[in-house]
Amino acid sequence: MQGEKQYRYGEFITKIENDSQLQISDFVILTCAIGIASVGLNMNSVATIIGAMLISPLMGPILGLGVGLAASHRQLFFKAALALIIEVTISLLASTLYFKLTPITVGGSEILNRTAPTLWDVLIAVFGGTAGVIGATKKQANNIVPGVAIATALMPPLCTAGYGLAQGNLTYFGGALYLFLINSFFIMLTAWLGIKFIYRQKNQVVERRPLMRFITIVMIALGGIPSLVTTKNVVQETIAQSNIQTMIAEEFKQGTIISQSIDVKSKKIRLSIAQANLNRQEIQKINHAKSKYNLQDYDLQIIQVADLNQLTSSEYSKYINNLINNNRKDYQAKQEVSFTKKLDKVRQVAQAELGKKFTKVTLQTNYDVSAEQIVQSYDVEIIVKDKLSDSQKGKVIKKIKKTLKQVDQIKFTVK
The missing domain is CATH 1.20.1080 (Glycerol uptake facilitator protein)
Structure with missing residues (x-):
């Protein structure tokens, strides 16, 4: 059979x-x-x-x-x-x-x-x-x-x-x-x-031909040893990545993780977090907790992004300069700088036009992936204290779109 x-x-x-x-x-x-x-x-x-x-x-x-x-x-x-x-x-x-x-x-x-x-x-x-x-x-x-x-x-x-x-x-x-x-x-x-x-x-x-026996031994040695080493490294990296994500989920419950850069080989973790307001003691506590996730050998760098709506222009400049000086070769830092500059431009326009009615502004990045290119656009939400007239809204929308051409949608929220 x-x-x-x-x-x-x-x-x-x-x-x-x-x-x-x-x-x-x-x-x-x-x-x-x-x-x-x-x-x-x-x-x-x-x-x-x-x-x-x-x-x-x-x-x-x-x-x-x-x-x-x-x-x-x-x-x-x-x-x-x-x-x-x-x-x-x-x-x-x-x-x-x-x-x-x-x-x-x-x-x-x-x-x-x-x-x-x-x-x-x-x-x-x-x-x-x-x-x-x-x-x-x-x-x-x-x-x-x-x-x-x-x-x-x-x-x-x-x-x-x-x-x-x-x-x-x-x-x-x-x-x-x-x-x-x-x-x-x-x-x-x-x-x-x-x-x-x-x-x-x-x-x-x-x-059993001697030549084929020799080829078998050589093939297994040349392929097997590097494969075993690679498999060992891959297993270690997979476990490390899982432990890192668990640590981020459990230790950074407050605030929003804007970006993360993880280099398992050099054992470096870089996190950019917004609105967490971590003080020195809390950061030390997080560093001490690394051993709980078998990450005690990793260098953890935490970059706290302030509530950007509360910063003055000089504080914005200082924040941007710090990002550039400390992360000159870091792509993610450059992206944060670019985003911060765009947000600051929109905030300045809205504040100048609305005065005391203005509270804060948020900016959301969108990516439209088409067959030929990736188009980046932004959605803006402006939070105001009082209801605005259509003419006021139109004026603000016109000036923001002139300042930042990639803006797609602008909405106003009264709070």
């Missing part, structure tokens, strides 16, 4: 060997997969990226490597290795060319998510490789291999690496390529172990 559902050992080796053999149709499918994945990453479209994963032919050669090692089949191993090298090279060149030509150069979340391996990527590669080799041994049509192709996501990291090359961003390139290699190694490793187990009786009589 098992023979009817599962390939015999010789049949399976022949099937994997055929799957590892590159044909013209494979190049066409690979090109289509690269194009779909690149467009999906560029447009931040999950559905499009999934389509590229489904048709990508990258899984075949990777399974071929694992099966070739397990079966001590030199011809299969080298054929699969050559096919994978060719496919990876074409993928990198084609995706780099696409991202060089596309007018949309902003890296969306789908690109950023594939610039470094995470613990979940490693686990998915292990589980996916196990399921993939089991599905490949079955004669009957099944949805295991397509499901593995989606889960392990081999094509998107390669196209993300192409994006890194096109943008001259070696961090993106190296991180995405490393993610692909980690995924590929664990899929190959689980395929090797899976074949050893599934065809364990046949493997007892397979001739």
